[in-house]
Amino acid sequence: MKYSKVTKEVIEKLKEILGEGGVRIDRDYLERYSKDETAELEPLEPEVVVFPKTPEEISKILKLANEMKIPVTPRGAGTGLSGGAVPAHGGILMSFERMNRILEFDPENMVVVVEPGVITDEIQKLAEQHGLYYAGDPASSESSSIGGNVAENAGGTRVLKYGPTGYHVLGVEVVTPTGEIVSFGGKMVKNVMGYDMIRLLVGSEGTLGIITKIILRLIPKPKYLATLLVPFKSVDEAILSVPKVLSEAGTLPSSIEFMDKKSVQMAYRFLNESIPNMEADAHLIIEIESADKESLSKAYFNLGDSLMKMGAIEVYVADNRHQRMKIWKFRKAIPEGIIAFRPVHCMEDVSVP
Secondary structure, eight states, X not given: OOOOOOOHHHHHHHHHHHOGGXXXXXXXXXXXXXXXXXXXXXXXXXXXXXXXOSHHHHHHHHHHHHHHTOOEEEESSSOOSSSTTXXXXXXXXXXXXXOOOXXXXXXXXXXXXXXXXXXHHHHHHHHHHTTEEOOOOOTTTTTOBHHHHHHHTOOOTTHHHHOSGGGGEEEEEEEOTTSOEEEEEOSOSOOOOSOOHHHHHTTSTTSSOEEEEEEEEOEEOOSEEEEEEEEESSHHHHHHHHHHHXXXXXXXXXXXXXXXXXXXXXXXXXXXXXXXXTTSSEEEEEEEEESSHHHHHHHHHHHHHHHHHTTBSOOEEEOSHHHHHHHHHHHHTHHHHHHHHOSSOOOOOOOOO
């Protein structure tokens, strides 16, 4: 498709919709929004960056863009690794930084309604204050936005047990490319009327419409957690132990994460903090949950025995919040370490079935 350029006339119409502060054509803005965290992609600048605050403003922008044949690229926090927020055809870059409100929180029904610009960790913090839990947990949760998570159907450290982001989306409000504002789904889990448009929209990267409101399902917060840090002498031993962990753990782990030696070194340099057996060729992080402490202890002791038979050097158990957070902080520092100390790199998300 042949797209039109953003003209001065279009800029003025955008300012009428959003006001002066909602439209930026400054060089530093165009450069800043020309890329996400996808290292191998060359920056591609938009012609204008807009900051809407309401679905109605987005509707007017899309009607204008549709009429003028101008491409629109939606953008969350820019933490993605697949180029979804890169304006490949120039045009309008739509940032959701100003649509960052938690609109409704219903702890009794375990539902939260949010705008797309809300940072994922903010949802988690609110849920935990009420004994609840948002099971979507991408590695970039401290900086990624929920709208980006939904648009990419982000996975995360707990995808093994709880599934990717789409599993937790009950409903969405969407602005179509022609500017209509429509809603799908709702607060009820058993909402089965009509086509399952939510599953189609989740992961569509804004190609089918722009998501302006998200209804998320929460779950009761697990009462007891333990995180196992397991070093191995070789990468092969670590990877080959995973199927056995799944079959012999007695309970489905909520997380199994793999770190090789180079990744561990990057996190160490970035944080200036270490973990046990830094020289091991590989580490697994395994998290298990339980409704009672006795069952949890039994599960991690049994799992620890099995891991030692599989070739683990040692099994370190973190069963309090401080120790667990330290391990996960280390794991989540790996991307930051790679970016800081390996300016030329190719970063990808890889899952082992």
